[in-house]
Amino acid sequence: MSEGLLQVQDIEVRYGAIRALKGVSFEVYEGEVVALLGANGAGKTTTQKTVSGMLQPAIGQILFDGERIDGIPAHKLISMGICHVPEGRRVFPRMTVHENLEMGAFRFKRPDAQLLEHVLELFPRLRERIKQHAGTLSGGEQQMLAIGRALMGKPRLLLLDEPSMGLAPLIVKQIFDIVREINSSGVTVLIVEQNAAQALALANRGYVLETGEIVLTGTGRELLADDRVRAAYLGEEIAAVS
Amino acid sequence: MNRSSSETLNRLLLCLAGALVLALMWGPQEGNFGNYWFAIKESLFGPRVLVFLALGVLAFLAMTFWPRVVPFLTRPGVWPMVAGALTVVASQTLMHWADQVGDAKFGTVASAAANTNGLAPLASAFFGGLCWAMLVIVVLLLAAGIVSGLRNFGWAAAVLSVVSAVIAYVSHSAVVDFVGGVDHSLGVYVCIVGYLVLLTAGLVVAMSHAQVANTRRAVNQALGWRPGLPLVLIGAVLGAISLATSTWFSPANRNATLADTRNLFRGTGLAPIAVQYLAWLGWTIFAISLVLSGVASYRRIRPLGWAGAALGAIGVLLTVLTLYRISSIGADLHVDSADGPWQNLGAGGWMTCAALFLIGAGGYVAATAPRHSERTVEVDSDAVASGRSASGAFLTAPGAVRSGLMVAIAVALFYPPTANGFWQSVLVSEIGIYVLLAVGLNVVVGWAGLLDLGFIAFYAIGSYTTAYLVGSLPVKPPSWLEMSPLLAIPFAVVICLLAGLALGAPTLRLRGDYLAIVTLGFGEIIRIVAVNADGVTNGSQGPQSQVPHPVINLGPVKITWGLNQLQYWYLLLVFVLVVVLAFRRLENSRIGRSWAAIREDEVAAQATGINTFRVKLLAFAIGASTSGVAGVFFASQIGFFTPDNFLLNNSILVVAYVVFGGMGSLPGAIAGAALLTWLPEFLKDQVPAADRQMWIGAVVLLMMIFRPGGLIPARRRAVELSGFDQRQRLEPVAVPAGEGL
Ligand SMILES: Nc1ncnc2c1ncn2[C@@H]1O[C@H](COP(=O)(O)OP(=O)(O)O)[C@@H](O)[C@H]1O
Ligand SMILES: [Mg+2]
Numbered sequence: 001m002s003e004g005l006l007q008v009q010d011i012e013v014r015y016g017a018i019r020a021l022k023g024v025s026f027e028v029y030e031g032e033v034v035a036l037l038g039a040n041g042a043g044k045t046t047t048q049k050t051v052s053g054m055l056q057p058a059i060g061q062i063l064f065d066g067e068r069i070d071g072i073p074a075h076k077l078i079s080m081g082i083c084h085v086p087e088g089r090r091v092f093p094r095m096t097v098h099e100n101l102e103m104g105a106f107r108f109k110r111p112d113a114q115l116l117e118h119v120l121e122l123f124p125r126l127r128e129r130i131k132q133h134a135g136t137l138s139g140g141e142q143q144m145l146a147i148g149r150a151l152m153g154k155p156r157l158l159l160l161d162e163p164s165m166g167l168a169p170l171i172v173k174q175i176f177d178i179v180r181e182i183n184s185s186g187v188t189v190l191i192v193e194q195n196a197a198q199a200l201a202l203a204n205r206g207y208v209l210e211t212g213e214i215v216l217t218g219t220g221r222e223l224l225a226d227d228r229v230r231a232a233y234l235g236e237e238i239a240a241v242s
Numbered sequence: 243m244n245r246s247s248s249e250t251l252n253r254l255l256l257c258l259a260g261a262l263v264l265a266l267m268w269g270p271q272e273g274n275f276g277n278y279w280f281a282i283k284e285s286l287f288g289p290r291v292l293v294f295l296a297l298g299v300l301a302f303l304a305m306t307f308w309p310r311v312v313p314f315l316t317r318p319g320v321w322p323m324v325a326g327a328l329t330v331v332a333s334q335t336l337m338h339w340a341d342q343v344g345d346a347k348f349g350t351v352a353s354a355a356a357n358t359n360g361l362a363p364l365a366s367a368f369f370g371g372l373c374w375a376m377l378v379i380v381v382l383l384l385a386a387g388i389v390s391g392l393r394n395f396g397w398a399a400a401v402l403s404v405v406s407a408v409i410a411y412v413s414h415s416a417v418v419d420f421v422g423g424v425d426h427s428l429g430v431y432v433c434i435v436g437y438l439v440l441l442t443a444g445l446v447v448a449m450s451h452a453q454v455a456n457t458r459r460a461v462n463q464a465l466g467w468r469p470g471l472p473l474v475l476i477g478a479v480l481g482a483i484s485l486a487t488s489t490w491f492s493p494a495n496r497n498a499t500l501a502d503t504r505n506l507f508r509g510t511g512l513a514p515i516a517v518q519y520l521a522w523l524g525w526t527i528f529a530i531s532l533v534l535s536g537v538a539s540y541r542r543i544r545p546l547g548w549a550g551a552a553l554g555a556i557g558v559l560l561t562v563l564t565l566y567r568i569s570s571i572g573a574d575l576h577v578d579s580a581d582g583p584w585q586n587l588g589a590g591g592w593m594t595c596a597a598l599f600l601i602g603a604g605g606y607v608a609a610t611a612p613r614h615s616e617r618t619v620e621v622d623s624d625a626v627a628s629g630r631s632a633s634g635a636f637l638t639a640p641g642a643v644r645s646g647l648m649v650a651i652a653v654a655l656f657y658p659p660t661a662n663g664f665w666q667s668v669l670v671s672e673i674g675i676y677v678l679l680a681v682g683l684n685v686v687v688g689w690a691g692l693l694d695l696g697f698i699a700f701y702a703i704g705s706y707t708t709a710y711l712v713g714s715l716p717v718k719p720p721s722w723l724e725m726s727p728l729l730a731i732p733f734a735v736v737i738c739l740l741a742g743l744a745l746g747a748p749t750l751r752l753r754g755d756y757l758a759i760v761t762l763g764f765g766e767i768i769r770i771v772a773v774n775a776d777g778v779t780n781g782s783q784g785p786q787s788q789v790p791h792p793v794i795n796l797g798p799v800k801i802t803w804g805l806n807q808l809q810y811w812y813l814l815l816v817f818v819l820v821v822v823l824a825f826r827r828l829e830n831s832r833i834g835r836s837w838a839a840i841r842e843d844e845v846a847a848q849a850t851g852i853n854t855f856r857v858k859l860l861a862f863a864i865g866a867s868t869s870g871v872a873g874v875f876f877a878s879q880i881g882f883f884t885p886d887n888f889l890l891n892n893s894i895l896v897v898a899y900v901v902f903g904g905m906g907s908l909p910g911a912i913a914g915a916a917l918l919t920w921l922p923e924f925l926k927d928q929v930p931a932a933d934r935q936m937w938i939g940a941v942v943l944l945m946m947i948f949r950p951g952g953l954i955p956a957r958r959r960a961v962e963l964s965g966f967d968q969r970q971r972l973e974p975v976a977v978p979a980g981e982g983l
Contacts, residue, residue, distance in 0.1 A: 054848060078851035090846035092839055103839055106832075107851040146846075153851060 003066065005030040005188055006157055011060030013050050020046040022212040033189040035199040037233060038209035044192040045087050048159045052084035053077040078107050081156030089142045093135025097126050100134050100145055104152030111152060119148045122178055140171035160191040176202055196233035200224045254302050261298025265291050267936065314388060318450035322443035323384045329436030330377050336928055337429035339414060342421045348429060351417060361420055368413035376406040380440050387447040400444030407437035424492045426589060426660060466639025470539035470608030473600045473645050481528045481597030489588025491568055493577040497588065507568060516567035519560055527557040531598060535605035547609030554602015558595050565591040589660040596656040603648035611641040658811050666807035672919040674814035675872055680899040680915035681821055682868025687897060688906030690861030691841035693758040695893050696765025700866040702772060702888035703741050704734040704873020706779060714785035717778050727878035728792045734870040742866030746859045765893050772885040784884035789877045810879050817875065821868055825908060837861060902942055904952025913953045
């Protein structure tokens with residue numbers, strides 16, 4: 001493990017005059033789950049979008065498998081195995097569950113039937129609703145569909161943006177379990193979360209972003225134990241700990 | 243209690259106010275110099291206003307008791323009853339019934355009939371009020387059947403509908419025979435269609451199994467019972483009428499039927515095949531193909547179906563050949579100063595063509611329908627909930643869509659020759675061209691979801707490209723490049739494609755409203771350049787010399803287009819057919835799917851690996867080049883044009899056609915454009931000229947209120963609009979994702 005699968009080096013991303021990321025660096029090794037934590041507006045989504053090619057960094061570079069990928073547009077990065085589940089579970093509401101999953105395999109001439117079967121095994125709820133329009137699914141089911149759709153693109157690196165947002169605790173647990181399962185089948189995962197406790201329990205390592213800069217890093221357990229993390233994301237008072 | 247009574251009062255007042263507005267709308271609105279209020283006084287204080295107030299009260303009653311009416315509306319037969327009754331009413335108020343009588347409208351014919359002695363008694367009775375009495379009785383019988391659930395009312399209504407249709411037909415023939423002269427009026431046919439719809443309603447009431455089921459399902463069951471049979475039946479009726487009684491040839495104001503025509507042409511050196519056709523071959527082919535297709539569809543025997551289809555096709559060809567032969571001889575003899583073939587023909591020959599076509603089509607549908615027709619109309623969770631089929635499609639029975647398509651093709655092929663010159667030119671320069679434009683814009687607006695308000699610019703570019711290539715502009719092409727208009731098509735396609743790319747590349751990163759504004763500007767720029775670049779485009783005068791009419795000259799095959807609109811119609815049909823077939827493939831291809839994805843959610847589309855920019859650009863370019871083809875056609879058909887043919891108004895109209903027809907639906911775009919270009923021309927005769935736009939606006943408004951998906955909604959839109967709860971996105975709206983890249 002000398003060199004990370006994904007290496008983000010000192011990237012700066014701007015929206016017009018706003019500097020959303022001010023020199024962010026981190027690494028993700030093959031087979032890991034890495035969590036990006038941070039408050040609203042810290043730049044987590046921006047980071048993920050930059051990695052998946054939807055945004056371009058103004059400064060800095062991104063390496064995937066040792067190759068520079070910054071500046072390559074999203075639709076090409078997918079063929080390299082970077083699949084993105086965007087924030088807010090964006091499914092195609094007027095397509096059926098099946099059509100949504102097929103769209104996930106868009107980069108292939110033909111969707112892989114075996115893979116489809118595998119995804120449906122992972123998400124039995126989707127199999128039950130295979131002919132239903134995605135817009136009629138519940139929030140949790142839509143999130144599952146969004147993840148399943150990304151899996152249909154055969155990712156090496158899966159980017160998940162707040163998969164637990166707005167979901168009931170029980171569903172969140174299910175989704176995290178599935179992410180763990182996906183990871184154990186060999187897919188590297190970069191997950192953005194506000195739900196720090198769950199994410200860090202799952203992650204090998206984590207980074208904490210604050211207004212466009214990385215302020216803290218460590219293994220999942222270290223971060224869980226860190227006072228600042230506990231204070232900011234787990235709602236505990238520093239005074240009470242110290 | 244108090245609250246609800248004040249609501250009721252409000253509703254009553256609203257209804258009355260609406261009635262007064264309608265009273266103002268109906269009829270002339272202009273005063274004169276001395277008295278500005280003249281028209282308003284006339285419409286508000288004349289006795290006429292009472293009729294409108296009564297309508298208002300009726301509307302109020304209907305709205306107040308609506309909840310009690312609703313359960314009945316879902317019963318089988320209601321909608322065909324309404325549609326059929328409206329059709330009959332329309333035919334007996336708006337349409338022409340006998341061309342030789344005054345302004346030919348029903349009312350005129352009826353009063354003429356009342357003042358005429360010696361007319362057949364049945365016809366006198368029909369025009370003297372029997373027509374309305376029959377309609378009222380049929381509708382009352384149907385209503386009674388629907389409300390009481392007694393089947394026998396349905397049977398009675400069905401029988402009476404048939405009788406009424408026959409009486410209408412006989413009365414019309416009696417009047418036409420009595421008056422003499424050439425007659426091309428269509429009122430009676432529309433009336434008969436109306437009664438056939440009422441017949442359907444009667445049968446539905448009589449035969450529906452469930453007390454409360456929906457008409458849609460009943461109609462689909464009827465259509466799916468024996469795929470192809472409905473077409474064969476229509477063909478049988480049409481063929482029998484046209485072979486037995488319709489006018490085939492109308493020299494010197496005579497209406498010669500098939501038999502008369504045979505006698506007329508005895509010994510004129512008519513080609514033997516045509517003589518045989520007139521004598522017995524026509525009837526024989528009709529009968530045999532009828533038996534073949536009928537048995538094929540009833541017994542579901544595929545080979546017979548194909549045989550019926552083949553014989554039908556042969557029959558159509560022979561009929562056309564016969565018509566050509568007799569009209570050529572007519573031209574040689576200068577009958578009624580005819581100077582070429584295809585003149586002085588009545589509607590009969592073309593109706594026979596349509597009949598044979600439909601019989602053949604029935605055989606084809608029977609031959610290709612799924613063998614074991616699934617009786618169960620697809621069951622889907624949404625469908626059950628909303629009471630409609632999941633796809634939002636009306637016709638779900640096997641073969642039903644294909645049958646509908648066949649009827650449309652039959653009309654498109656064989657109606658135009660029977661239309662008069664005015665309608666032929668409307669068909670070409672309004673309906674046909676705008677259908678082509680709407681099909682092109684549908685790719686951009688309907689499929690890729692890009693609002694393009696400058697679509698007509700590409701049409702202009704196509705027209706000017708043609709004018710340049712044929713040498714009609716001040717700047718001449720090099721002599722080796724000068725060509726005939728049809729050859730300009732590939733050039734126009736390429737140039738419009740490039741223009742589309744040039745406009746799209748910088749602007750397609752914009753979204754929604756911004757894109758609309760930029761394209762709108764582009765459309766105006768093209769027009770203004772055409773007006774001002776005198777040296778290149780000859781300014782506001784348009785091309786200096788006439789753009790020649792199209793010619794095809796391939797050795798043995800030589801077709802020249804001239805002033806005859808029909809020729810252009812068939813050329814346009816070929817264009818539309820090619821474009822529609824190509825686009826249908828496109829819709830189901832990878833590109834079509836990526837358009838669907840982009841329309842649904844652009845970020846998600848990007849995340850699944852679609853090159854959103856390139857795919858959108860492609861839609862833009864494809865739409866542009868279709869528009870360019872329409873431009874080539876327009877230029878060479880009309881000969882002279884000016885920049886005023888390419889106003890912003892036209893762009894907006896095309897958008898309206900696409901939206902009206904159903905965004906993203908090919909048949910919708912075609913139907914929308916056809917209907918909305920036909921309507922103003924139709925209204926010309928019916929309402930004061932100044933009111934026309936208002937009526938069209940009312941139609942569009944009603945459509946958008948009651949059928950927001952459009953005339954023939956696309957599958958996905960139908961789902962979107964059927965009102966499922968589209969869950970709110972959780973993403974903060976303040977930061978539109980992907981914006982500002
Ligand atoms: N499209 C955009 N245009 C302008 N500013 C944006 C845009 N998207 C995000 N930002 C800004 O960038 C910063 C980081 O946003 P984001 O990455 O969405 O944060 P997070 O995902 O951590 O909540 C915020 O200050 C936000 O306002
Ligand atoms: Mg975010």
